[in-house]
Structures are given as structure tokens and as C-alpha cells.
Amino acid sequence: MAKRKTGVAPLEDDVPVVDWKKLNEKDRRTVSALRELAVDVADAATEKKDPVIRIPSRSLSNVMFNEKAQILEMGDKATSRTLFNLSQAKSFLQTMLVAEGVNRLIAQGKTLSIRGMYYQSKHTIKGIQEETFNSQDESDPIIEDLEVVLESLREELHLYAERKGEMVGNIVLTDRGDRIDCSRMGSGGYGIPSIVEPEVIELDPQKCKADYVLHVEKGTVWQRFNEDKFWKKHNCILTHGGGQPPRGVRRLLYRLNKELGLPIYCLLDNDPWGYYIYSVIKQGSINLAFESKRMAVPDAKFIGLRSKDFEECKLSPSVRIALNDNDRKRARQIAEYPWFVNKKKWQKEIALMLKNGFKLEVESLISKGISYVTEVYAPQRIAARDWLD
Amino acid sequence: MAKRKTGVAPLEDDVPVVDWKKLNEKDRRTVSALRELAVDVADAATEKKDPVIRIPSRSLSNVMFNEKAQILEMGDKATSRTLFNLSQAKSFLQTMLVAEGVNRLIAQGKTLSIRGMYYQSKHTIKGIQEETFNSQDESDPIIEDLEVVLESLREELHLYAERKGEMVGNIVLTDRGDRIDCSRMGSGGYGIPSIVEPEVIELDPQKCKADYVLHVEKGTVWQRFNEDKFWKKHNCILTHGGGQPPRGVRRLLYRLNKELGLPIYCLLDNDPWGYYIYSVIKQGSINLAFESKRMAVPDAKFIGLRSKDFEECKLSPSVRIALNDNDRKRARQIAEYPWFVNKKKWQKEIALMLKNGFKLEVESLISKGISYVTEVYAPQRIAARDWLD
Numbered sequence: 035m036a037k038r039k040t041g042v043a044p045l046e047d048d049v050p051v052v053d054w055k056k057l058n059e060k061d062r063r064t065v066s067a068l069r070e071l072a073v074d075v076a077d078a079a080t081e082k083k084d085p086v087i088r089i090p091s092r093s094l095s096n097v098m099f100n101e102k103a104q105i106l107e108m109g110d111k112a113t114s115r116t117l118f119n120l121s122q123a124k125s126f127l128q129t130m131l132v133a134e135g136v137n138r139l140i141a142q143g144k145t146l147s148i149r150g151m152y153y154q155s156k157h158t159i160k161g162i163q164e165e166t167f168n169s170q171d172e173s174d175p176i177i178e179d180l181e182v183v184l185e186s187l188r189e190e191l192h193l194y195a196e197r198k199g200e201m202v203g204n205i206v207l208t209d210r211g212d213r214i215d216c217s218r219m220g221s222g223g224y225g226i227p228s229i230v231e232p233e234v235i236e237l238d239p240q241k242c243k244a245d246y247v248l249h250v251e252k253g254t255v256w257q258r259f260n261e262d263k264f265w266k267k268h269n270c271i272l273t274h275g276g277g278q279p280p281r282g283v284r285r286l287l288y289r290l291n292k293e294l295g296l297p298i299y300c301l302l303d304n305d306p307w308g309y310y311i312y313s314v315i316k317q318g319s320i321n322l323a324f325e326s327k328r329m330a331v332p333d334a335k336f337i338g339l340r341s342k343d344f345e346e347c348k349l350s351p352s353v354r355i356a357l358n359d360n361d362r363k364r365a366r367q368i369a370e371y372p373w374f375v376n377k378k379k380w381q382k383e384i385a386l387m388l389k390n391g392f393k394l395e396v397e398s399l400i401s402k403g404i405s406y407v408t409e410v411y412a413p414q415r416i417a418a419r420d421w422l423d
Numbered sequence: 424m425a426k427r428k429t430g431v432a433p434l435e436d437d438v439p440v441v442d443w444k445k446l447n448e449k450d451r452r453t454v455s456a457l458r459e460l461a462v463d464v465a466d467a468a469t470e471k472k473d474p475v476i477r478i479p480s481r482s483l484s485n486v487m488f489n490e491k492a493q494i495l496e497m498g499d500k501a502t503s504r505t506l507f508n509l510s511q512a513k514s515f516l517q518t519m520l521v522a523e524g525v526n527r528l529i530a531q532g533k534t535l536s537i538r539g540m541y542y543q544s545k546h547t548i549k550g551i552q553e554e555t556f557n558s559q560d561e562s563d564p565i566i567e568d569l570e571v572v573l574e575s576l577r578e579e580l581h582l583y584a585e586r587k588g589e590m591v592g593n594i595v596l597t598d599r600g601d602r603i604d605c606s607r608m609g610s611g612g613y614g615i616p617s618i619v620e621p622e623v624i625e626l627d628p629q630k631c632k633a634d635y636v637l638h639v640e641k642g643t644v645w646q647r648f649n650e651d652k653f654w655k656k657h658n659c660i661l662t663h664g665g666g667q668p669p670r671g672v673r674r675l676l677y678r679l680n681k682e683l684g685l686p687i688y689c690l691l692d693n694d695p696w697g698y699y700i701y702s703v704i705k706q707g708s709i710n711l712a713f714e715s716k717r718m719a720v721p722d723a724k725f726i727g728l729r730s731k732d733f734e735e736c737k738l739s740p741s742v743r744i745a746l747n748d749n750d751r752k753r754a755r756q757i758a759e760y761p762w763f764v765n766k767k768k769w770q771k772e773i774a775l776m777l778k779n780g781f782k783l784e785v786e787s788l789i790s791k792g793i794s795y796v797t798e799v800y801a802p803q804r805i806a807a808r809d810w811l812d
Contacts (some may be wrong), residue, residue: 115625144793147643153789157739165741196642196665200614209609220598221623225589225611228646234610252587254536257617276585317737337631352545352554404533 099372104332139192203271208236304339305393306364331356335421341386353398463550488761528581559671583617592660597625695753696781714729724810730775
């Protein structure tokens with residue numbers, strides 16, 4: 035087995051050196067931030083001071099809603115992580131290990147899963163027989179710390195998680211040099227990657243004929259819309275995120291909206307989970323507020339399902355699903371979100387769901403006919419601009 | 424709200440009539456089987472006899488391993504489901520409702536999710552205020568019943584579930600008329616559909632240059648192999664199934680193996696779950712033995728991870744994950760499977776994992792270098808034909 039040095043991650047035989055000339059602009063920015071971090075620590079050591087990393091606080095108390103930009107933002111609170119503090123020494127070490135790993139990824143021009151980063155950074159510390167990381171639950175938060183310290187998205191750190199979500203529609207894009215024509219993707223569709231940064235996915239306004247994006251919650255609903263060639267009839271792009279959309283899907287929706295100017299229409303279940311998915315697409319995730327400015331789509335519209343739909347669409351009573359205590363609790367919490375609290379239409383929507391006492395899935399429209407959702411519901415709502423935002 | 428008749432599913436205004444001329448051969452076979460079922464019931468009613476459906480038993484006691492074909496098969500046991508039996512009347516009704524729904528799907532040339540079928544078949548029975556189906560847990564088994572009664576795969580009943588899994592590599596296929604070049608799919612890949620029957624996905628030996636299929640367990644590992652262009656360097660096809668592969672992925676592996684003659688190499692975790700995934704790909708699922716003859720790939724090979732790899736690859740002790748009681752129990756169960764029980768290499772593999780006392784994930788190879796798995800491990804194992812089967 036390869037020799038290990040105390041407190042040093044198991045390095046490959048040939049530790050890659052960052053070749054500045056080969057880096058793109060974004061990687062240069064990230065590497066500069068990493069070097070700054072490293073130099074600060076090294077300087078402190080040279081000066082025999084306690085090395086310290088300033089980490090912006092990711093706690094809820096440091097998250098606020100920017101009314102003007104209509105997105106979640108982090109405040110100015112930060113904590114210090116120092117090496118010579120018994121309760122912080124290990125997380126200090128962990129932060130350095132992950133930073134070193136990210137530097138290596140950029141030098142190699144490779145990407146790695148967050149599980150892979152855990153394995154890459156994990157080793158036994160010689161002498162004390164303790165592991166640098168005991169589980170991925172320890173390395174994931176360190177990655178999030180680095181995102182805020184370096185002001186880089188995880189994707190810019192060359193890290194990804196398991197991906198979900200597909201896309202079809204009237205758009206041609208370039209993915210690592212391959213031309214992807216999303217109007218010729220059959221029933222399967224194009225798998226939306228985890229990392230959709232401009233260096234990977236190139237979007238060109240000249241190659242997008244679509245008028246808007248219809249984002250649906252689940253793959254099964256997406257299949258219905260794709261089979262009915264909704265995107266062809268209505269000249270749009272069709273995406274789904276397999277439930278709560280992963281970051282790759284959210285970032286792609288953001289780019290389609292910002293760079294190509296496409297409206298984003300969301301078709302989600304009429305339940306607190308559907309409201310929450312919309313809230314995350316629109317304003318960002320409360321837990322990861324720092325990413326919102328490059329992921330949130332404040333002008334995304336919620337076209338349904340709506341609490342009024344049971345009456346309005348004359349749905350069968352059989353499709354109602356009774357709310358449980360947790361649903362009611364979540365609904366009340368969501369109604370208090372700063373971006374919903376002053377919106378009359380949203381307050382009415384949530385109040386009506388609570389009054390109804392039941393929730394509705396998009397699939398419930400099937401009781402009106404297999405293609406009711408693609409031929410009647412979605413086109414009518416979009417044409418009438420009948421949505422919540 | 425539309426009028427409902429007692430015991431009749433909520434029909435659309437224009438109930439589609441099956442146009443025999445427009446059906447493909449497979450749909451004709453399914454519709455014939457559906458009609459036979461319906462005629463039997465109608466005849467019994469006319470003759471004032473108790474209508475009965477003979478349903479092949481899907482219980483474990485009716486599943487056996489066909490040594491010659493090396494797949495799981497169902498035996499001859501069957502149960503009778505009759506209308507005039509208090510404990511069977513409801514499931515009889517449910518069977519008819521789903522059969523009617525399938526007939527409608529074929530007539531319309533559409534497909535539907537199994538959740539959609541639940542909603543389509545659910546309504547309140549007039550007079551007794553009881554629901555035809557209370558949850559999808561009731562409709563899913565009825566769909567499986569119909570599969571065995573009609574001797575049709577679920578996909579042939581035009582039904583699908585949530586899909587998972589992507590594909591890239593040196594193959595061009597046709598998906599609902601669209602030409603899909605899997606060597607030009609960028610980082611995202613082609614999403615493997617739920618329904619990959621020949622009517623949807625056309626495979627042409629002339630358009631497949633690949634020498635084999637490498638199937639990996641997880642999307643994150645697949646991304647590593649795709650980023651390193653493994654399929655290009657080694658002229659193969661790269662698939663994953665997001666853990667336990669869904670039916671669409673298994674059926675596609677089967678077709679790639681049977682129709683194009685490609686070997687299937689599986690790269691899975693060294694744990695009971697990895698063994699089980701391999702077992703399902705190879706011999707079929709015990710719960711759904713009737714599907715094996717059109718899904719199982721008996722000559723699939725297990726290239727790793729292997730229990731010997733900790734020593735052989737000189738892995739860091741840090742990457743070991745201790746087995747828990749459930750792991751040990753599952754490992755012993757799997758060792759008893761009829762297709763493993765007489766295989767010395769598999770017995771040795773499982774015994775060594777139990778002796779090791781730990782399991783290993785594919786990602787653990789990252790401790791040897793980010794691309795060790797794509798540049799060293801997989802090529803060496805395949806070149807040396809060092810696998811289990």
C-alpha cells in the first residue's frame with residue numbers, strides 16, 4: 035500500500051500541477067480563491083499565528099429575502115474556523131482536504147461526485163488512528179462551506195451529485211462539443227446533466243425556436259406530454275426534475291430563462307410539496323440560499339394544479355387525497371414564506387386547499403381522459419395566462 | 424359532473440373502438456387475449472354461470488429455476504378469481520376495470536403510467552359508496568395479474584412506471600422515428616425510456632459498432648466513465664440503471680444481448696445489494712418471474728467489485744464499510760439462490776465478503792485516483808476475462 039503522511043490526503047503518484055494557461059476564466063477565478071485561502075493559512079503558520087478561515091454562516095438566521103431581486107440571499111454573518119481550537123481542528127483539517135481535492139480536480143480538468151470527494155478525502159490519520167471523515171454526512175457540509183467561502187457554485191468546484199430529469203423540445207444545444215437536438219430525442223429524451231455550466235452546455239439564442247419552457251414535476255407526467263408531442267404542437271421545451279428538481283435542472287431552467295428569455299411554466303401537484311418545489315425553483319432553497327442568485331427564477335409561473343381545479347375541472351370525488359396533519363402544517367409554513375405572505379392569490383390558493391381538506395395530483399386529471407392534461411388543461415391555462423406567481 | 428354508471432369505469436365521452444387494421448402484430452395479440460378474457464366472462468353470464476378468471480400464481484412456491492435456460496420461470500399453479508365470491512368479487516371487478524383500461528390504451532395508441540391507470544380505474548361505486556380502488560397498492564398487483572393472464576409484459580399493455588437510467592456509446596438506434604446517435608450525447612446521455620419494445624426502439628446490427636455493454640450501478644459512476652470517454656476508447660456502450668435497474672433498462676440490456684449479440688458486463692458494488700442487482704439482471708426477479716424470459720440475460724458477467732479487490736487493488740483501509748446484520752443475512756440468502764449455489768466462484772466470493780467483514784463501493788476505487796476505475800480496473804478485468812458468471 036502507498037505510504038501515507040500524517041494529515042495529508044492520499045495523493046496520487048503524480049500530483050497534478052495547475053497549468054494556468056489551460057484553465058478557462060471560471061476555473062482561474064476558483065483557483066485564485068483557493069490560493070488566497072491557502073496563502074492565508076500558510077502565512078498565519080509562518081507568522082506563528084493561529085490559522086483561521088472565515089466561513090459565511092449558512093444558518094437560517096443569516097438568510098433573508100431580497101424583495102427587489104425577489105430571491106433568497108445570505109446576510110453578512112460569518113463564523114471563524116481555527117486550527118488551534120479543539121472543537122474546530124477537525125473541521126479545519128477537513129476544509130483543507132476538500133479544498134486540496136477541488137484544486138486537484140481543476141488541475142486535472144475532471145469532475146467528481148460528492149461521494150467520490152468523500153472517498154478521495156478520507157484516510158486514517160497516522161498516530162491517532164482517527165479517520166479524516168467518518169461518513170459523507172461530514173464531507174457534504176464542508177463542500178457547502180467551501181462554496182460560500184470561495185463564492186463558487188458546487189458545479190464550479192467540479193463536483194456533482196446523482197442527476198435526475200430529462201428534456202425534449204424545440205431547442206438545439208451543445209453539450210461538451212456534441213450537438214444535441216432536443217426535438218429528435220424520441221421517447222427517452224436528453225438526460226439533463228448535473229453540471230450545466232456554460233463550459234459544458236452552450237446555449238445559443240439562434241438555435242432555440244421555443245416560446246417557453248413547461249416544467250412538470252414527475253417523469254411519468256413528462257412522458258405523457260412527450261408522447262402527445264405537446265412541445266411540438268405548442269412550440270416549447272419540456273423538462274422534469276423527478277420530483278424536487280436537482281441543481282442541474284434548476285440551473286438549466288435559470289439559464290433558459292436568463293440567457294434565452296424563455297418564460298418558465300411549472301405544472302406541479304396541488305399539495306404542499308408541489309408548492310415547495312415551485313418555491314425552490316422561484317426563490318431558491320432556504321438551506322442553500324447562497325446559490326439562489328445563480329439558480330432562482332423569480333418570474334417562474336405556477337400554472338397548476340390549483341385548489342380551484344376540483345370544482346373548475348369537475349373532477350371525480352374519487353381523486354381527492356385527504357390532507358394529513360403534516361400537510362396542513364407544511365401548508366401553513368409555506369403561506370408564511372416572505373415571498374408568499376403578501377401575495378393575495380397565493381394566500382387564497384393555500385387557504386382553499388386547507389378548506390378543501392384534500393390535495394390533488396397532476397395524474398388525477400387522467401380521470402377526465404388520458405390526454406386531458408396535454409390537450410385541454412395546460413394549453414387553456416397558458417393561453418388564459420391563468421397562473422400564480 | 425359526468426354521469427357514472429354503477430360498476431363501470433368513468434369513460435371518456437368518445438370511448439375509442441379498437442381499429443384492428445391500425446394495430447401492430449403485438450397489439451393484435453394483446454387485444455385478442457383481452458377479448459378472450461372478456462368473452463369468457465360474458466359467456467358465463469349469458470349461461471348464468473359464475474364468471475371466473477384463471478390467474479397463474481405469482482407466489483414464491485410457483486417460481487422455479489430453469490437450469491437449462493438459466494432463468495427463473497413460473498410453474499403451472501393457478502388460482503381462480505370468481506365474481507360470486509365475497510372475498511374475490513372486488514378483485515374480479517378490479518381486474519375487469521384494468522383490462523378495460525388497457526383495451527382503451529391500445530385503441531387510442533397511447534401509453535399510461537401505472538399511477539395513471541390507478542386514477543383512470545378509480546371511481547365510487549354507486550349505491551354502496553365504496554371506491555373501486557383505494558390506493559395504487561391495489562391496482563399495481565392487478566396489473567401484474569393481467570400480465571400473467573394475458574402472457575404480456577406490462578410494456579405490451581401500454582403501461583409504464585417512473586424511468587431511470589442513461590445510455591451513451593457506439594450505437595445508433597431509432598426511438599419513435601427519431602435517430603438517436605448515442606456517441607453524440609455529451610455529458611447528459613440518452614434517457615432510457617420505460618418502454619423499449621421494438622415498436623418504440625428499433626435496433627439495427629448494422630448501426631452498432633460496439634463490442635460490448637458496460638453496465639454500471641449508479642449514475643455518478645456512469646458520469647465518471649462518460650467523462651473519461653471510456654466507451655470511445657474501448658468501443659462499447661455504457662449504461663446505468665440508477666441502482667436496481669428499472670424494467671426499461673433490463674429489457675434494453677436483454678435486447679442488446681439477444682438481438683445484437685453484445686456481452687453485458689456489470690460493474691456493481693461489492694455488497695449484497697450489488698450481488699442482488701446482478702442476480703436480477705442475469706436470472707430475473709423472484710417476484711416477477713414471468714417476465715424473465717424476455718428480460719433476463721443469463722450470460723451477463725459480474726466484473727466487480729469483488730471481495731478480493733481490497734487486497735488485490737491495495738485499497739486504503741479507510742474505504743471499508745463494515746457489514747451489518749442485515750448484510751450478512753442477505754449475503755447468506757443470495758448464496759443459496761439456485762443459480763449461485765452450485766457455482767464455486769460465487770460461493771467463494773460471498774464467503775470472502777463475510778470473512779472480510781466489510782463491503783466496498785465502486786467509488787472506493789477513487790482513493791486510488793479519480794480515473795483508476797476507468798483507466799485501470801475495468802479495462803484490466805475485461806481484458807483478463809476476470810469475472811464471475
